[in-house]
Amino acid sequence: MHEYPITLRIVEIANQQAEGVGARVSGIDLVVGDDSGFIGESIQMYFDIIAEGTPCEGAALSIERVRPQLKCAACGTYFVRKPFSFACPQCGGDGYPTEIGKEFYVKSVELTTEG
Ligand SMILES: [Zn+2]
Numbered sequence: 001m002h003e004y005p006i007t008l009r010i011v012e013i014a015n016q017q018a019e020g021v022g023a024r025v026s027g028i029d030l031v032v033g034d035d036s037g038f039i040g041e042s043i044q045m046y047f048d049i050i051a052e053g054t055p056c057e058g059a060a061l062s063i064e065r066v067r068p069q070l071k072c073a074a075c076g077t078y079f080v081r082k083p084f085s086f087a088c089p090q091c092g093g094d095g096y097p098t099e100i101g102k103e104f105y106v107k108s109v110e111l112t113t114e115g
Contacts, residue, residue, distance in 0.1 A: 002037075002038075003038055003039060003042035003043045003045075003046055004046050006038060006043070006104075007042075007043050007046035007047050007050055008046075008050055010028065010030065010043075010047070010106055011047065011050045011051055011054060011056050013106060013109070014028050014055070014056050014059070014106070014109045015054050015055050015056055017109050017111065018055035018056070018109075018111050019055060021111065021113075022113070023055070023111040023112060023113045024055045024056075024058075024059075024111065024112055024113070024114075025051075025055050025056045025059040025109060025110070025111060025112075026059055026060065026110045026111065026112040027059055027060040027061075027062060027109075027110035028056070028059055028060075028061050028062065028106060028108075028109050028110070029062045029064065029106070029107040029108045029109075029110075030043070030061065030062065030063050030064065030105075030106055030107065031063075031064045031066060031103050031104070031105050031106075031107050032063050032064070032065055032066070032103070032104055033065075033066040033068065033100070033101040033102045033103040033104060034065060034066065034067055034068050034101050035068045035097075035101040035102045036101075036102050036103060036104040037104075038104055040063040040065065043061070043063065044061055044063065047061050059110075064107065066100065066101055066103050067080050067101060068080070068081075068097070068098075068100060068101025068102070069081075069098055069100040069101060070086060070088075070095030070096060070097060070098065071095060071096060071098045072088035072090065072091065072093045072094070072095050073093055073094055073095070073096055074088065074091050074093030074094075075088060075090050075091045075093060077089070077090045077091070078098065078100065079095060081095060
């Protein structure tokens with residue numbers, strides 16, 4: 001369960017932003033690629049525990065999943081591969097892995113001064 005330290009880091013980042021302006025965190029948008037090695041459900045579970053008693057408590061964690069894409073070696077097309085296939089939909093050439101789908105970052109932090 002290696003999501004714990006990364007979730008702790010996310011909460012720290014959001015709390016720093018909130019405390020800097022005397023606000024609370026109302027929402028966090030996270031981008032998680034399917035090949036990032038992190039599982040959204042686990043992050044959500046840890047988030048609820050770690051956020052308790054901090055400006056992040058009660059914040060809505062929104063996780064945007066990114067499906068991995070391959071790039072065709074022959075024609076350069078980016079595509080989401082079908083199960084059991086690496087073939088390019090345009091030309092049938094072999095696709096190779098790209099950085100798309102390995103994303104993991106905080107896209108935005110929403111703050112509120114209400115409450
Ligand atoms: Zn191709």
